[in-house]
Amino acid sequence: MSRRIMLIPVGTSVGLTTVSMGLVRALEEQAIKINFFKPLAQPRRGDNGEERSTTIISHHCSVKPIKPFELGYVEQMISSDNTDELLEEIIERFEQHQQSDAVTVIEGLVTTRHHPYAERLNLEISRALDADIVFVCVPGNENPVDINHRLEIVVDTYGGHKSKKVVGCIFNKVNAPLDEHGRLRADIGAIDAPEHDEERCEALRSLPIFSKGLAFLGSVDWNADLVSPRAIDVAKHLDAQLINEGDIASRRLSSVTFCAREIHNMTHALKPGALLVLSGDRSDVFVSCCLAALNGTKLGALLLTGGYSIDENIQKLCNQAMETGLPVMSVNTNTWQTAQGLHAFNQEVPVDDSLRIEKVMVHTAESLDASWVTSLTEKVSRQKKLSPSAFRFYLTNRARQVNKRIVLPEGNEPRTVVAAAICAKRGLARPVLLGEEAEIQRVAAQQGVSLSEGVEILSPSAIRGQYVEGLVALRGHKGVTDVVANELLQDNVTLGTMMLQHDDVDGLVSGAVNTTANTIRPALQLIKTAENASLVSSVFFMLLPDQVLVYGDCAINPDPNAQQLADIAIQSATSAEMFGIEPRVAMISYSTGDSGAGSDVEKVREATKIAQSLRPDLLIDGPLQYDAAAIESVGRSKAPNSPVAGKANVFVFPDLNTGNTTYKAVQRSFDLVCIGPMLQGMRKPVNDLSRGALVDDIVFTIALTAIQAAGA
Template sequence: MSTRIYITSAEGHSGKSAIALGVLHTLSHQVERVGVFRPIARTVTERDYVLELLLAHDSVDLAYDDCVGVGYDLVHSDPDAALALIVARFAAVERQCDAIIILGSDYTDVGTPTELSYNARIATNLGAPVLLALGGRAAEGKGPRTADDLRQIAEVATAELRHAHAGLVAIVVNRADPDRLDEIEAAVASAFGDAGSTVPVWAIPEDPYLFAPTVGELLESTGASLVAGDPALLDREALTVVLAAMSMENVLPRLLEGAIVVVPGDRSDVLLATMLAHQSGTFPSVAGIILNGGFELPPQITRLIEGLHSTLPIARNELGTYDTALRITQTRGRLKLGSQRKYDTALALFEKNVDKDELLRLLRVAPSDVVTPLMFEFGLLERARSQRKHIVLPEGGDDRILRAAATLLLREVAELTILGDESAIRARATALGLDLDGAHIVDPFDPELRARFAEEYAAVRVHKGISLVQASDTVTDVSYFGTMMVHLGLADGMVSGAQHTTAHTIRPAFEIIKTKPGVSVVSSVFLMALADRVLVYGDCAVIPDPTAEQLADIAISSAETAKQFGIEPRIAMLSYSTGDSGAGADVEKVRTATALVRARRPDLLVEGPIQYDAAADPTVAAAKMPGSEIAGRATVFIFPDLNTGNNTYKAVQRSAGAVAIGPVLQGLNKPINDLSRGALVQDIVNTVAITAIQSASDAATETAATETERTS
């Protein structure tokens, strides 16, 4: 039977979708197949946005229609028949899952006072323990609930659960008063008396961004259409509303950070003043402007707006000021697909405030022997978070870098420095609805750092005749500036390449960082996350046609990289023949490289020459190379040249659905990693985590070597 958990609440708007996302994310890193089931959907004719959000998670592979039980209509007309259908449909989904999250109903306008009792009855019939979500806020506008309020709600709700014989595994108080988390947890736990010690209570603080509507949602609710500005900024959260139905000089002092500003469509002076105030940087940054009243903008005003080149979203609707404001105040922000900041915020809040290990223990979840791509990525973030290294991102002008940085900061994966003009970067981040408050933003033309870096670079490159004047110009290049930060210990590693070529990213590292002792070349690997394990492929990105000596270096470096990421290295030196079956220059190169690896590192398990199928498939290995410790079990695959390696990794990526993480550069004294110019935000997040892990591993190795030297 799969692990089951039923997440329900005692009322609507408790934020249990955010809790469900946190539980789903936690389970997905322990078991291979996670499912989601919605016993009672909002409607059976329209798609449920919460269910769509959860089904879009990388760990879930289920069809939407299979994951819906019944609609409210059947629950109200024949609750027993509805329950029977729910149980039957759940059983069909459960057969496909190792763990399944069951998300209770939403207390819509057709809900009833007995809705919690019915959810409890479903949980009992599905044999699922309940995680109870309590809302930390009263009705909108009434502020946070007190600890005693929440204790009383817990008493009533848990009595309902007991009456239906539903088991309670834990309580999460969502949107709790941030200043009273401990008090709230203690008060709710006291609702159980002596048994409270066995029912954990966790409180997640209120976060204004998580429940604020986006500009796009407000345009939809008010029937407004975009007339100017950047559509990418419609995802920014609107934290409040400003009604600008007054003179320009009275509107400006009333502007608020993150506000949606409602301006009568015939008040061009107020519109332009708000735009200029937003653009000036001396007034609060507003989220957008809605022009109400149905007025067309005069052509001369349209020309003026175009001339300002503002990215601020400006939309127009046909409603009056009152109706526009009413619809805005009635619009709730939703955690749904595409809301990256909300998604990251929900996960960060869950991770910081809920004891995930305790929850897994209570659910009796045993870790899987399989390592899926999602499990591996989660492991990268967890390891990086535990080390908290400092990574520099030189490409502050790229939105993907800013989005990745916001995710990394929210999830506390690393300390970050972003290079670029601080005012421009912060303005763009704010416009995108991103929080970069924890980032260091450094201008590569900073006079003090420029002088320091120029002096050091000139000293490093004195043998090339580099003058101080030349060095002063060179170090303002972001790749050189970031590399100098790593070289001088101002950062632990660098990630670049979203806007620059590989050569531009790594050339400064060759000149300044240089290779580790005993390593002659810088090479790369891809971490290939297959459906059930992770392999290491090298070199697939740097050295076109390595010599035997370079191939041996690549193999040894790749084995060390594998160890850094928890992969036991069993090296296969690939060729078109296995063992002594073939001859020729290419085979002899691999044979020589294999002998060099064995001579230099007798502690490593290495086999070669060997064909890919003999290295990867135990059945083929038994026929071609019986008795080998590596054949059929290889984890590190070393390709004889870049042509073979690059094509193979891409073929496996496409045909086997593998997640290729990298390239991960290896052999440098300090970690510098290159991104593809087509990198996605998640690729950047993973690469930063990898760089942080490399830095921590290098530091641990250096410390161990120093200690050995001291005691010998």
């Protein structure tokens, strides 16, 4: 049975694309079949490529949207009085591509002075496709009476309160910054919006219209982080010349300051994410900005106006600051003209800004009414494959539920500090940063984050003495005395491991600076393996575009024997189950079934038999070649009777060389998000990070560590 939801804007600039993205993501997290259809392309100013909503969802979700009709063709049909024929073509295209057992999100048109026919066409399309209606409204600074009046009018347009097709309303951009006329501020870094206003949200929920049958389906707060463009987006908009490229593709701009004052009057503007606009001949200001960058402040970018060139000697003086990644660009326009250009900047998310798109999707999805989203999935087919978004949703949702205390020994490492702030803000864990508070707060300020009460900072020197006796008790047989123990505890990873051993924390995450050996060695010595585990192994969660695969062991055991390989398979299957994946385990080899011989194949064959005998309830098969395990057509050909071939989602590699090479080849070749390695078989959860880990990698590793702690 299919469900069709059409999003109808109430007014202009309601952020319809944002809500579409969020609803698709929320449904994706339910692991169901989804369609997306924007019947008519409606390009915005500056859009030259494919329709924006369709492109974003096709690239960033496991959905293949239905292609929209071009606006020129639509307007030609309307002007020729062929609207009925147009509607027939829309229905035909929809029916050709829609899945009968899926939920379809349909995005309506926004009424503008260039598209006055949009409201009438939305009504006709919703009727033609027999879609339920959900309104999207921006409350602005209107009082509740006026908002209610607007909604009553639009509800009447779509059949009134008695219509079963009129479902509810989603409020977007709640608490957004407004100008003096009550309009949404469109300029970059306009102002910081105040914190979530629960009183305003409650006023919206209490509108009289919601007592008449219309449902309140969500309130999406405006969030400054979600409208921060990249420096490269501004450079393209202004057609700026790059003097120093730096990190222009990744640095975010959260504020704009025009530097026309003396240095001592503008030091407050030298902050993370700031776009500093200055005349190209103001060498004093330029040097001051470079000094701030050298001091660790991650400025957004410098924009030089007037077409002036930087003095050669000044540029040499500031070369080291440039090497920190500070983007510097130049325009020929004067300061006033540049300000006008910045004011006209299109704040909509670019289709290639993956990081921002992901954040927008997650934020919007989390703001929708969960019970309504779940109700849409009733009698709709579930996907057999767990999508990456559904996996991430499981991680974050489950981590919130278990609410574990996770120690981060690398407490003053910048990415770790930002990740801790995010985890505390989203309620994923109670992070504990080991380090001196002044240093950690300085790093946080440089990274542009504030550490809430949910982030705990512990000075190692203040707590080290508590664990000397315990360390001696654990390692005394190896010659560890009080003096040696105190010396070993100078290492924060060892200190954090002792905190975990004493149950003062629930898990440990390290490795952004430390090597894998430095992270794991204290755990093996002090935490040890679980009672039912013969070894410690690892898995990676590989987030492919349409599903999540589990790879084990790619980080710990160089050449496991058959018994150990069987244990790794069982541990990996158990980990998959812990994270919502129904395991189908493939024991990987260079040969499938009985087609090959040799000691390596025999090891995998024996390991498969051992694993099957130990856990007959699991789907485990091998030996299987990778293509036979992963590709259905190959699996049918090479192993037609296998319950796993072509459908495997847990891949167990015969040795570390094969596993590590495969995971890195897949990750790098397809630019995949890869979470791990997650250690298995420990009494308590300890997890390692890649030294090249991104902030999001650390956040997800903290979340999965919390879940492990709850399942241990």
